[in-house]
Amino acid sequence: MHADLATFDIAVIIVYFAAVLAHGFWSGRRERNADDYFLAGRSLAWPLIGASLYASNMSGASFVGLIGASYEYGLVVFNYEWTAAAVLIFFALFMAPVFLRAKLFTVPEYLKTRFDERTCRLYAAFTLFTLMFIDIAGALFAGGLVISMFIPALSLWGAAALIALLAGVYTVAGGLRAVVVTDAVQAALMIVGSLVILWAGLGAVGGWDALFAELDASRTQMIKPASDDFLPWTGLFGVLLLGFYYWTLNQYFVQRVLAARDLKAARRGALFGGFLKLPNLFFMMLPGLIAFVLFPALDRPDLAFPTLIVELLPAGLKGLIVTALIAAIMSSLDSAFNAGASIVTMDFVKPARPETGDHTLLWIGRAVTGAMMIFGMGVVPLVERFGSLFSYFQSTLAYITPAVVATFMGGLFVSRVSARAAFWTLLIMIPTGLALFVAKEVTGLWAAAGGPDIHFTIMAGLLFLAACALLAGLSVRWRGPAAKAHTHFRLPDLAHDHDEGSMRKWRHDYRWQALGLALLTIALIFYFR
Template sequence: MSGQFEITGIDITVFIIYLALSRLIPLFFRGKNENSEDYFLGSRNFTWPLIGFSLIATNASGASFVGLAGAGYAQGISVYAYEWMTTVILVLFIFFLLPFYLRSRVFTLPEFLGRRYDGRSRMAFAGFNLFANMFIDMAAALYAGAIAFRVLFPDFSLFVIVVGLAVLAGVYTVIGGLSAVMVSDTIQASVVMLGGTLVFILVLIEAGGWQQATAAATEDQMSLILPAGDDALPWPGLFLGVLLNGLYYWTTNQLVVQRTLGARSLDHGRWGSIFAGFMKLAFLFLFILPGTFALGLYPNLDNPDLVFPTLAFDLLPIGIRGLMLAALIAAVTSTVDSILNSASTLVTMDFVQNFRPQTSQAALVNIGRITTVGALIVACIWAPTLASFESLYGYLQSVLAYVVPPIVAVFYIGILWPRINGLAAFVTLVGMIPLGVFFFIINEVIPDSAPIQFLYAAGISFAVSATVLVGISLLTGPPRDMERVREVTWSTEYWTQETEELRGTPLWKNYRFWAVALLISTAIIVVIFA
């Protein structure tokens, strides 16, 4: 195995053609975009296949290609915990939160939080979402794409590549809105899944079969469950940090949930989420195991995040590797375009329309486009700084572990217990999130200073946040309008009523059947690789 990157004219040609087509085709499906519902939610007409593919494309960005394969190389398959846990989280989502999101017909999750609590919580969460979109999600996606692109063109600076990717993503996002984004996501997700499958098969063949491929890895590197003292992913952290990170990302993050907010119906939103869950199970084979198997092929890689591009160049035929790398770059821009649409929706609907309700629909769409450009500029400036972190995936998961537990507490405790009031939610958000940022810097950014593993820190943060949330609510009394609050909180009545409605529905149309099938499939994989 050479590990050398030799680009050919055929690869470059395929690369350019695919990128051009993947940018132009979605514009033909952009819709009229005459009002905010058209532009930001695709007229609320998305079907379940589009939703499922878009959820995967938004998540399976270059950060998955580069980050998951790199983590598989550096620490083994235990990183799959973030993927299989997603299936459990999506089941919780479709039972507990999605019905209330769609019933309230909100544009954004901060808007929903405003209905559950008050305007203060809405503004606080909208501000955090914008921060996360630019400094966590978009910056990571741009950095991952730049790492892959430098495989092709190593003489380009990281910043120049980041700017180029941002422009590539921004152009059709500004023009096309969420409808164009969803079509682009479907194209990218399909190619990503096919490309990952091809790389997995080829690396298995090159390694000489399953036994030889796994021989270079240690027992811990081939296990999903690691000891409690493990530095990267201790097993108690699965039920603390991994679960909390996932609950935030998949169920309370505007970037991801916006796809389901545009669902044609609750059923389409649920089926799309379950479909995405089944595709997430395949990530072990598409991204993580190729990185782990590469230990035997490239035992001394300086940068684990280069393992997937290295495999692509060494194993894929000329032309196909150009397509694969183009798909990787396109996957990055698909994630970026999703983030841009999310950021522009937040600014437009949570700030502009909230404070200036008389703003015309045309003006709202234009403001959303201007916001897209602004968010791109901020992310471009921050993205190159991620090179200072040990690994991309480590950066993503550690920063989330410190800042998102208060959000999970506010959403889930609030949806399950009507007694939680607006003051408690606001204090929890504005007090605990900045505190999380502070401890992230102290524990993770300053060298050799981490006194506690970040997944354990997430559990502690959630416990403190829940105590603050419940304590303030008990001390200051119930919400002023309990009747309104009960309309956006879960009760067993919903389950009983829905059970009656589903009676007689064929199994293949019953989302509960598919949710159980998803959980059983997950359990089988976890048991096999535990």
């Protein structure tokens, strides 16, 4: 399917690209050292942090994938969204104070602070692998696929290469400051674009009541029975585990929080990011349902989003939505580029050559960003050839990340977890999870050997429990010294981080804000349960 764009549509896209590049080079004039480039001088305010968290998550693959999934399965897909709010509440309460107190550049660096160098490097290598082969390659493949549909002159690889080049150039030029400011603009574009699609779609189906009158109950239920093939309620704990890795232990997102000007900004930014995920019920889920009512016979669910654009929007508005889509893709790429450059520079280069100056580290980070950009372009044809791998994205993380969550949670909350136990838990459980994924989800060897049919979200919970047991057992076997107080959570960390003179103003208390977000999330779940 191809869609011709009007001259005005093309003009909107070109103006947006030009503005993004100009901002990247303008921001780059302020980068003087590694702190500036990787963490924006640790000066970010909470609105920028929250908007950037949201924009980086809502990649082109998310636009296409979430709307396509809701087209196929209904509102049950929203469970992958509200769990993000729950996880970010936990992060704001318990994890942000520890990470900010340690003045980390990267998430793997926490394992060096809490455990040892080799555990840090093991997790840094794991993070680079997921960034390169899942986040960057997936975003480029999905973005190239959709954009080539709207600009027929571009092949899939050509569209992906153009996006990679643009995102890479302004990330190299401006660092994290350019990334987060651009992400805030992109978040606004995505929200506006989604509202336009929702408004046009509801008009086409005859309104809210008419939409739900056309749908059977199975498509409007959020909580499914244990026998459901897509997401049984027994797998919700596994979804939470995926969220813990994705939002709180992934450099891709946590880098924004590490760049906060203070703990107050970090906490409010995380809560704001969680709040922005809740309206995806309307921005992503409902358009999928609308597409199902209007176009029930699409060849594949991923066509739902582009079909809504082509069939419902007039010339001019199409350019706005395509720009929003490009913005979403670039938000994901700039985040991945900057995160990967941070890890290579601060977790590998600096420890190996501690005498390296800040100016040199800055340019090494820029060089790594450029290399990742080129690698991303090169891997797209392979993804196109072996694209079935990306249909297993969620299940892949479900098998390989539970050990990561167990190790970090143990380090954060149990002072007697030893460095040796943490290292071997990761070294044993990550390959074990990957082998299980290949046997069960790819080759079918699990079923051939008579293995039980366990949903991947439930498998995530079982692997987490196994990793916790292994971590505890190894810590007993290889006892280590108690963790230093500043490296794990303490009850005083829950104190009110107030401004002078605002102690009595409850609205400034992040704990009340967290409670409000939790109640809003629960209300949405119960309304659509």
